[in-house]
Amino acid sequence: xxxxxxxxxxxxxxxxxxxxxxxxxxxxxxxxxxxxxxxxxxxxxxxxxxxxxxxxxxxxxxxxxxxxxxxxxxxxxxxxxxxxxxxxxxxxxxxxxxxxxxxxxxxxxxxxxxxxxxxxxxxx
Amino acid sequence: xxxxxxxxxxxxxxxxxxxxxxxxxxxxxxxxxxxxxxxxxxxxxxxxxxxxxxxxxxxxxxxxxxxxxxxxxxxxxxxxxxxxxxxxxxxxxxxxxxxxxxxxxxxxxxxxxxxxxxxxxxxxxxxxxxxxxxxxxxxxxxxxxxxxxxxxxxxxxxxxxxxxxxxxxxxxxxxxxxxxx
Numbered sequence: 001x002x003x004x005x006x007x008x009x010x011x012x013x014x015x016x017x018x019x020x021x022x023x024x025x026x027x028x029x030x031x032x033x034x035x036x037x038x039x040x041x042x043x044x045x046x047x048x049x050x051x052x053x054x055x056x057x058x059x060x061x062x063x064x065x066x067x068x069x070x071x072x073x074x075x076x077x078x079x080x081x082x083x084x085x086x087x088x089x090x091x092x093x094x095x096x097x098x099x100x101x102x103x104x105x106x107x108x109x110x111x112x113x114x115x116x117x118x119x120x121x122x123x124x
Numbered sequence: 125x126x127x128x129x130x131x132x133x134x135x136x137x138x139x140x141x142x143x144x145x146x147x148x149x150x151x152x153x154x155x156x157x158x159x160x161x162x163x164x165x166x167x168x169x170x171x172x173x174x175x176x177x178x179x180x181x182x183x184x185x186x187x188x189x190x191x192x193x194x195x196x197x198x199x200x201x202x203x204x205x206x207x208x209x210x211x212x213x214x215x216x217x218x219x220x221x222x223x224x225x226x227x228x229x230x231x232x233x234x235x236x237x238x239x240x241x242x243x244x245x246x247x248x249x250x251x252x253x254x255x256x257x258x259x260x261x262x263x264x265x266x267x268x269x270x271x272x273x274x275x276x277x278x279x280x281x282x283x284x285x286x287x288x289x290x291x292x293x294x295x296x297x298x299x300x301x302x303x304x305x
Contacts, residue, residue, distance in 0.1 A: 001299055005267045008248065013161040013170075013241045015154050021171060022149050025178045026142065032179060033140065 125151050130194060138185050149178050155195070156202045162268045163206040163260060165249040167241055173209065177202040192278070199271075200279045203261055210257035254297050262287050263294040 015021065125133075130151075136144035153174055160173035180201050188197055248268070252260050265276045266287075273284050280287070 001295070001302055004251075004302070008244070009268050009270055011240070011244055012158050013244055014237050015157040015171075015174075016237050016241075018150075018153060021153060021157075021174060022146065025149050025153070025175050026146055028175060028179055029142065029145065029182050032182065033142070 131190060134185070134188065134190070134194065137182070145182060148181075152195070152198055153178070156198065159199065159202055159264070159269060160206055161241065161245065162248055162264045163203075164209060165245040165252075167238070167245070169209065173202060173205050176205050180205075193275075196275055196278050199265075199275075200281075203265070203279050207257055207261055210260060251298050251301060252294075254301065255294050258282075259290045259294040259297070262290040263298075266291055 130148075133144045133148050137148060156174050156177050157170055160170035160177075161167065164170055164173065177198065181198060184201075188194070252263065255263060261280060262276060262282070265271045265279065266273070271279070273287055276282075276287050277284055282290075
């Protein structure tokens with residue numbers, strides 16, 4: 001057995017068309033190199049992709065959150081609070097520190113109250 | 125090839141220098157072909173393995189650790205490819221018919237060498253046909269490629285005890301086969 005193994009190890013299989021094989025390997029490597037994407041591009045793609053996903057997540061979270069708060073304010077604003085707001089507005093109308101928009105809103109509210117009062121007088 | 129030239133070629137190849145890599149291919153392809161042929165016992169399969177090995181070497185060259193022997197690293201890649209082929213059902217079912225062998229010999233430019241290769245393939249195939257893929261790998265590396273156990277440990281990733289037990293079983297199987305002949 002050892003003699004046979006020794007003979008087999010001494011008989012080396014010879015590559016007959018070595019040059020052709022080298023050529024084929026180099027052609028395949030050339031193709032691989034052409035298809036190889038630059039590492040920077042892969043990194044940019046990963047980072048922008050992650051950022052996009054995070055932004056979409058944040059947008060959805062905000063949307064869902066604002067909807068929830070809108071619903072809760074609708075349910076938790078009884079008419080008594082509105083009256084309170086109106087009274088605050090009426091008080092604010094005389095103070096110079098309040099903003100123009102707030103003043104205008106109060107003015108509108110005042111008008112609507114007066115209109116209601118006129119209507120009730122008319123009906124009477 | 126002396127180690128300094130080889131290191132220089134590897135460094136150049138890492139910078140996508142294909143001319144340098146070509147020299148590495150020219151230097152090592154016969155060695156890889158010999159290993160693949162002894163394991164697979166088929167010229168075409170061996171040539172395919174050589175191609176796949178060098179493509180993998182090119183792709184993974186950045187991961188090569190210069191502290192390790194280059195031939196051991198390249199041997200490990202080729203051995204893994206051979207092991208995959210030996211394990212695949214397609215390879216086990218494939219049996220070289222006489223027609224295929226004759227065609228291979230006739231299509232070769234060097235008929236004499238092709239006949240020697242074919243005969244060598246038939247003998248190795250007959251001897252190792254009953255070995256498991258792992259036993260065949262270890263047996264080929266130790267007795268046909270004449271590598272040291274330490275190097276086989278690095279190539280296969282097996283422990284020296286496992287290698288020795290696989291070698292023992294392989295020798296037993298082959299001895300039994302020779303007794304029958």
